[in-house]
Amino acid sequence: MHLTLGSHTLSARADRADEGRWAYRPDVDGLRAVAILLVVSYHVWFGRVSGGVDVFLMLSAFFLTRGFVRRMTGPTPVRPVTHLLGVFRRLLPAASVTLIGVLVVVWALYPETSWRGVWEQTWASLTYTQNWLLAADAVDYYARSEVPSPLQHFWSMSVQGQAFVLWIALLGLCQLVVRRRGLSPDRVVGVVFGAVFTLSFIYSVVRTATAQQVAYFDTGARLWEFAAGSLLVVALPHLRLGAVSRAVLGWAGMVGLLVLGMVLDVRGGFPGFLALWPVLCAAAIVASGTGESRHGPARFLASRPLRAVGRDAHALYLVHWPILVTFLVVNDRTEVGLVGGLGIVVLSLVLARALTWAVDQPVRSWRRADASPLVPVAVLTTAAVAVALPVGAWQTTSWVHERAVEARAQLTNPGAAVLRDPALAEIPTDATLLPLPTLLEAEWTQLERECTGEWATGAEELRGTCHETAHTARARHTVVVIGDSHAQQITAALLPWAQENGWGVVHLIKGGCSMGLDEPGMDELCDSWREAAVGLVEQVKPDAVMTVVTRSDAGEDDEKVRAGIHRFVDRMSDAGIEVLGVRDNPRFAFDMFGCVADAADPLDCAVPRSASLADSNPADVLARPGVHLVDLTPWICPDDLCVGVIGNVAVYRDDNHLTRIYARTLGRSLAEQLPAQWD
Incomplete structure (x- = not known):
């Protein structure tokens, strides 16, 4: 009980x-x-x-x-x-x-x-x-x-x-x-x-x-x-x-x-x-x-x-x-x-x-x-x-507007071409500034497909960072654009020339990782990525590599050659690969695209060239046989003034990157600085 x-x-x-x-x-x-x-x-x-x-x-x-x-x-x-x-x-x-x-x-x-x-x-x-x-x-x-x-x-x-x-x-x-x-x-x-x-x-x-x-x-x-x-x-x-x-x-x-x-x-x-x-x-x-x-x-x-x-x-x-x-x-x-x-x-x-x-x-x-x-x-x-x-309706309306603007772009948005042909400066007053703000994220320069053939690699460090133009595998000559997002953006200026002359273009790009081999990267994996990327280039031996060789910073006294870029150039020279050394574009302490989008007059956003760039190209110290320097400053900062809009095209997508559209209009200016024997 x-x-x-x-x-x-x-x-x-x-x-x-x-x-x-x-x-x-x-x-x-x-x-x-x-x-x-x-x-x-x-x-x-x-x-x-x-x-x-x-x-x-x-x-x-x-x-x-x-x-x-x-x-x-x-x-x-x-x-x-x-x-x-x-x-x-x-x-x-x-x-x-x-x-x-x-x-x-x-x-x-x-x-x-x-x-x-x-x-x-x-x-x-x-x-x-x-x-x-x-x-x-x-x-x-x-x-x-x-x-x-x-x-x-x-x-x-x-x-x-x-x-x-x-x-x-x-x-x-x-x-x-x-x-x-x-x-x-x-x-x-x-x-x-x-x-x-x-x-x-x-x-x-x-x-x-x-x-x-x-x-x-x-x-x-x-x-x-x-x-x-x-x-x-x-x-x-x-x-x-x-x-x-x-x-x-x-x-x-x-x-x-x-x-x-x-x-x-x-x-x-x-x-x-x-x-x-x-x-x-x-x-x-x-x-x-x-x-x-x-x-x-x-x-x-x-x-x-x-x-x-x-x-x-x-x-x-x-x-x-x-x-x-x-x-x-x-x-x-x-x-x-x-x-x-x-x-x-x-x-x-x-x-x-x-x-x-x-x-x-x-x-x-x-x-x-x-x-x-x-x-x-x-x-x-x-x-x-x-x-x-x-x-859905908002997106559709925006898409229709984008296509209409795109159809008129050739006449109303000449970009850097106005600096070569002043007659193009007569743009209709109702022309729309390009790129459209809703398409700004599409302004990164991207190549058509991931690397194939001898450029395809199983290296984990390079996963997702190697891309090429569609005709690269058939091309007799190849140029590799290697480095950070600034090198990525200037590729848009190279593509028209490469297409016209039958050259293949390969991207080895990792944001924040330049070819300044002694520069700290924005990513802790930069050093291993750089070594793998340079090693792949040395192995395949393309005709040339292109990279940005200087570094500009907003508010700095002088633009400088990237730390360790000499070692990169030496390795390319030892491998018998020609180098295109591109001067960096200006950087700003503010969002240039946002400024010109809001300003009544885009000139209100302009900055003197001396605020970011040196008086002369610091990359001149790299000059030697096999090294070809490219300086697009006159078409980015005309009259020593870095403006946010040229030829009704926004020059920058943010505070330091060129827009893809504007970079493409620099194609003729870049082509004129390439070696004559490459044509």
Whole structure:
């Protein structure tokens, strides 16, 4: 009898503990509020990342797993497909309204140079692939932008959406095993997500150590944070902590969460093992609120103000970042200040409340009023079409305009040709400046295909950096353009001559890695890339190589020969390869394209040549047989003035790179400086 009573007592305690994890947790809503307030405040005032997003990722899996586990053995198991549709019905409408609002604001207030990037990120955000787009940009030298994206924060929504698809599939399999085998839901879920946690955590640590910028956006490196939320659901009934222990645990978690962003570089060190900090802090806070305790943080977190903010947390996350970025763009600032920041926070709270009231609450009410599976399909379709139609129409309209301008370009956009033939200067007053701002990203000079034949190499260092013109394999003569993005851009001036004379052109280009063999590169892999590239040239022995041999810098006293360029020239001479040494173009302390696009008169943006270039070409010291120097300065800075527009073509695409269009108009000037025997 005693044993039976003891058994019933233990069973009753277990039932109460189990019921506790299904009950509504107002303190967890408050925790969501703390997390979103940390995200917003750190973004607005500190320009840093707080770790609050990591808390959101863990809690989203916590709630999703809790709903599944509770029903796994009951009479109404979860239907995975229906549940998945329901999850996205909850998320997508508010996100779509935000995307539409951002499109309107960008069209009205942002520079046209940012439009194409916003279109691309709108599609990526709508399809929950924004994180992969940002991961690619994080390691792309050419993806730098002066204007921050108002949609960058959708990366975490994309990670969350991808994880939800995987989680519902795994939980559906767990439910199937539990119902067919009669196993414990906690045990099955614990094993499955314990394995996910282990594998993802190991991958995250390794990936963060080797490619942190990519790892930050990598879903695989984040799955363990979701798995931690699932494991917390399984662990809660088994926690046996006293009131004092729970209070200490909870407040320790709160303090740890609040100081995290001040102590760690979250953006630069996550999501490896350092991300355990916010995840464990959040777990400690959730665990501390599982029982009665007057001294823990649960009562504070369950307060009405925090629950109100927690209710709007999703909407607040959506709206705060576009508001912040728009403030910076419109005011041309990099910081908001105290007053500006308060205004941004207040406006974000107001718009978040409006978004929750106007979109989220009606969607929830419709769900409760109509359980038909057609409802989420209708909601998702409407939300997707509402975004796809305006962004698609905007892109189409822009494309039509671009083709019309392109058709008139030969007559209205002569570029450097006006410096050779003044008669061409009579450009119609309504002519459009090229390149169009929406096509600025297309202004990088790219060759047609990856290297083939003897230029194809298995060297890992050269992967993705070797390209050639389509006729290179058939050409009797070949010139290799080697070096950084400045060498890449001047290639556009070489291509007309190469095509006319039947020469093949090969690109060995890595952004930020010049042929100044003693220069520090912008990439830590520059030295190994340079050696592999030079080695390939020495092996194949083309007729000539072309590279930029000087370096100009805005505000510097003098332009200089690149450090170590002598060693490069010596190696080419030893291999019997002729060298075309091109003088660098000017660089500026501001975005020249942005300046001329906004200026009433492009001459307002002009800079004296002496501000960036030396009086005479420093590369003259390299002159020797087999070395041919090319100086295009008279056609880039006519009359010793470096202007942003020549012949109705923008000379620069940013603060230091020539546009592809203008560089191509330099073709005749470059051809005149090539050796006569090459024709």
